[in-house]
Amino acid sequence: MTDLAKAYDPSLVEDRIYADWLAKNYFHADANNSKPAYSIVIPPPNVTGVLTMGHVLNNTIQDVLIRHARLQGCETLWLPGTDHAGLATQTAVEKALRKPDELPKTVREVLESLDHVWDKDAGKPKMALTRYNIGREALLKLIWAWTKDRGGIIIQQLKKLGCSCDWERERFTMDTDYHKAVINAFIDLYNKGYIYRGKRMVNWCPASHTAISDEEVIPTPQKGKLYTMRYEVVELPGTFIEIATTRPETLMGDTAVAVNPNDERYQHLHGKHVWRPFPKAQIPIVADEHVDFEFGTGVLKVTPAHDKADFEIGKRHNLPVIDVLTPDAKINCPDVPELHGLDRFDARKKSAEMLQELNLLVKEDAYENNVGFSERGQVPIEPRLSEQWFLDYRKMLNGKMIPEALNMVLGKHIKFHPDRWEKVYSHWLENIQDWCISRQVYWGHRIPVWYKGAEVACQESSPGKGWEQDPDSMDTWASSWLWAYATMDDTTRKKFYPTSALVTGPDIIFLWVARMIMAGLEFNPANSEKLEDNIAFKDVYFTGLIRDRQGRKMSKSLGNSPDPLDLIAKYGADGLRFGLMRIAPQGLDIRFDEKQIEEGRNFCNKLWNACRFRAMQGDIDAHADPFSKQLTPYAAHILARLDEVILKVDEAFKKFEFSAVAGALYEFVWDDFCSRFLETAKADFADANSPTREGTLATIDYVLSKVLRLLHPFTPFISEEIWTEFGFGKNTIQFAPWPAVSGKTLDNSAVEQAQHTYVLIDASRRLRGEFQIALNKKLNFKLKRDTALSTSESALLPSLIGAETLTIISQALEKTPVAITPLGDLYMPLEGLIDLDKERERLEKELAKAQANLERENKKLQNSTMLAKAPAEKVAEWQALKADAEAQITKLSEQLKSLK
RNA sequence: GGAGCUUUAGCUUAGUGGUAGAGCGUCCGCUUCACACGCGGAAGGUCACUGGUUCGAACCCAGUAAGCUCCACCA
Secondary structure, X not given: OOOOOOOOOHHHOHHHHHHHHHHOOOOOOOOOOOOOEEEEEOOOOEOOOOOOHHHHHHHHHHHHHHHHHHHOOOEEEEEOEEEOOHHHHHHHHHHHOOOHHHOOHHHHHHHHOOOOOEEOOOOEEOOOOOHHHHOHHHHHHHHHHHHHHHOOHHXXXXXXOOOOOOHHHOEEOOOHHHHHHHHHHHHHHHHOOOEEEEEEEEEEEOOOOEEEOHHHEEEEEEEEEEEEXXXXXOOOOOOEEXXXXXXXXXXXXXXXXXXXXXXXXXXXXXXXXXXXXOOOEEXXXXXXXXXXXXXXXXXXXXXXOOOHHHHHHHHHOOOOOOOOEOOOOEEOOOOOOOOOOOEHHHHHHHHHHHHHHOOOEEEEEEXXXXXXXXXXXXXXXXXXXXXXXXEOHHHHHXXXXXXXXHHHHHOOOOEEEOOOHHHHHHHHHHOOOOEEOEEOOOOOOEOOEEEEOOEEXXXXXOOOOOOEEOOXXXXXXHHHOOHHHHOOOHHHHHHHOOEEEEEEOHHHHHHHHHHHHHXXXXXXXXXXXXXXXXXXXXXXXXXXXXXXXXXXXXXXXXXXXXXXXXXXXXXXXXXXXXXXXXXXOOOOOEEOOHHHHHHHHHHHHHHHHHHHHXXXXXOOOOOOOHHHOOOOHHHHHHHHHHHHHHHHHHHHHHOOOHHHHHHHHHHHHHHHHHHHHHHHHHHHHHOOOOOOHHHHHHHHHHHHHHHHHHHOOOOHHHHHHHHHHOOOOOOOHHHOOOOOOOOOOOOOHHHHHHHHHHHHHHHHHHHHHHHHHHHHHHOOOOOOOOOOOOHHHHHHHHHHHOHHHHHHHHHHHHHOOOEEOOOOOEEOOOOOOOOHHHXXXXXXXXXXXXXXXXXXXXXXXXXXXXXXXXXXXXXXXXXXXXXXXXXXXXXXHHHHHXXX
């Protein structure tokens, strides 16, 4: 037996073990194997992204599921890959091109080879490096180079985390095969008549010059103004009607004003006209149900080109559509030179001034409303009329898509965990809008549609000379919705599709999860008549969000997200995984605190040292059978506890309750195994002639061999290291059988006594109720529940509750009719109001405590600045504690005030 | 406007009707030969609030408050 180090050092273990796993090809899934299949496809991260805490949570859960299934004897496939992330990646590269000197070498080389933009002699670009100057082909070359340079990063990081993906099957959404699948899906939907091209209002991002989907628009509260202006009625000179608007800069695009047909104030105006001030024109007054007569003045200016609702009104009343904005949201209206060419926000002020001059502005009110912001461009989106490609979900599956997609989830063919997300899913499906699948982005799968004059063809390659391809590409999600099957070849698909589980955040339930379900149903990847054979996955586990100590989302911009690689370096991948899993309850947000990861690391060290202790006692018996040996009561007890834990773990795994699994194992290892059992085992080891020594050793070996496997899904590295070090198996722990309960009945006084104790406690709890009923009967209380102790049960009372307790209770009953706890303590009901003096006293006590806390932290901080010794992380911790204390003081002071 | 989630010790939280638990932090004591990433001990809880159901509520029901999230609307 080799000596184990005093403290477990993951950095000496993890990389070596991972390399060994890869070398032995343990993660590769064999599609021809007869073992039951278990498969997961990774939610593909952005190809150029880096690992975040969200990824760590997400992928740890997937690895836990995969490793658990592998131990259970399944043939497991965890299919990894990355997403080209169209707009996001293109935006990132365009941004990087602004600083050519900081580009990665390989990208820079491509840039320097582009003669039309790169000045070789001057060693700098000839012009601003925008996508228009660079051009489609060249920009794509640059993005490919960028992707190749950055693309491996996140994959390497997943390996550091210990993910057991089948790297031979790694896919990218721009791979040739995958590209074909995406294009063919489009052509298929087009041929079936589900896809159409149409002029529709889309969310236009003026920064990135593309349409974006509703899901990518973030409503953001904005402080603005509500302008009330007045238009003169043409037919009634001198009569004005007042109109409220937040966007006077679009009034050149007004082609009507609208009132509610039931609004009595304006009924005499139906069919008449008003003067639009600039450019001056007569526009009709129309009556439309959409108008809310409570809002503003009850009159709405109708700008069909620049508002979704107005566009619909325009359609209903056959109004002309006048576009007065350029693609980058500048005013395009040569008839009004004062505004022409102005930015939309400057034009807003200017047009208000112009109305003022014409004496048509009644008032300006401060007003807060929600404005849709582009997720990528960080600017307000502009509703804009443009030619786009749409998918009509409702037509899919011969018009049955919506009910069938609902049925798959509500009928539990696909199970959501937690199931409350079913409601969100069905609400969205029931109110579904057509999907705008075209994007004005170069990076992505180009729309396979070709034009020649009025002719249109939908096919993979050009029909011939003179045909031009649609310049747009497809929404990223219109490629990733095929991820669950288009990543697999036929053989793989036969064995592993539908996939077993999907692990993802609820934020992409519409963007991705729902669409993957629909893609499975529509495209029949299982080649089966039965729809339920084509579901993309059987279980969906929705993770929570990771928040910081203050409860804020973790995000790059806030800088509150720790780098997972730093955490791995500090605590080990196992520590990070275990710490995170222990605090990640199903579907709830996680308030992240590094302390929790520290606990994970400490736990690994505890396990390591338990093994070290065992190693000191002599050789390990890999096939130890404690049941055939003489055992101490403690050994019998821990063996019984082990069975309990295995049952608990199996139960929790079935319900996807990973924190319950991790928690149960933590308690078992630390409290039962280390604190109780190993401490008592020391007696056996101190006495060389102890008759139970053999049994105790065997018990330790037996428990360890099982515990290591139970822990392996969470802490793969340390469990593998000890497993091989101790020789529990010739091979990796990964394919060892999942532990089952021993099934042995232990005839042992300790176990019996423990069980007896538990039974007594339980019985006394249950009996308490019945006992109390009996007591109340004696006191002539009116009982609603008609249960009483039988004679034999009553006879048992003294033995179960204890004669002494019974006496106390009887005595108490003489004095006052009160409720009684099982232990015989008297419980006095609170009478009347809270004692204000006592409450004040309590608050003052708490306040003093909080102030003391604050002082203590202040002192520490002061000392740390003076001595300049404390590490930065400690200082940060003290600052957090200080903030906590301050918050507490504010809260308490307020409570005290309200009392006085 | 609609829906969902959360509220337990200073902090992070466990707890599916029966004596309120853990880790961290704090305070006290220990370098005891597995582990100071540790061990032993202490202090610290009107379980957000109000009502209801119940012999009994942190837990079930109703309402209130605060915080978070999603959907819809937003002239």
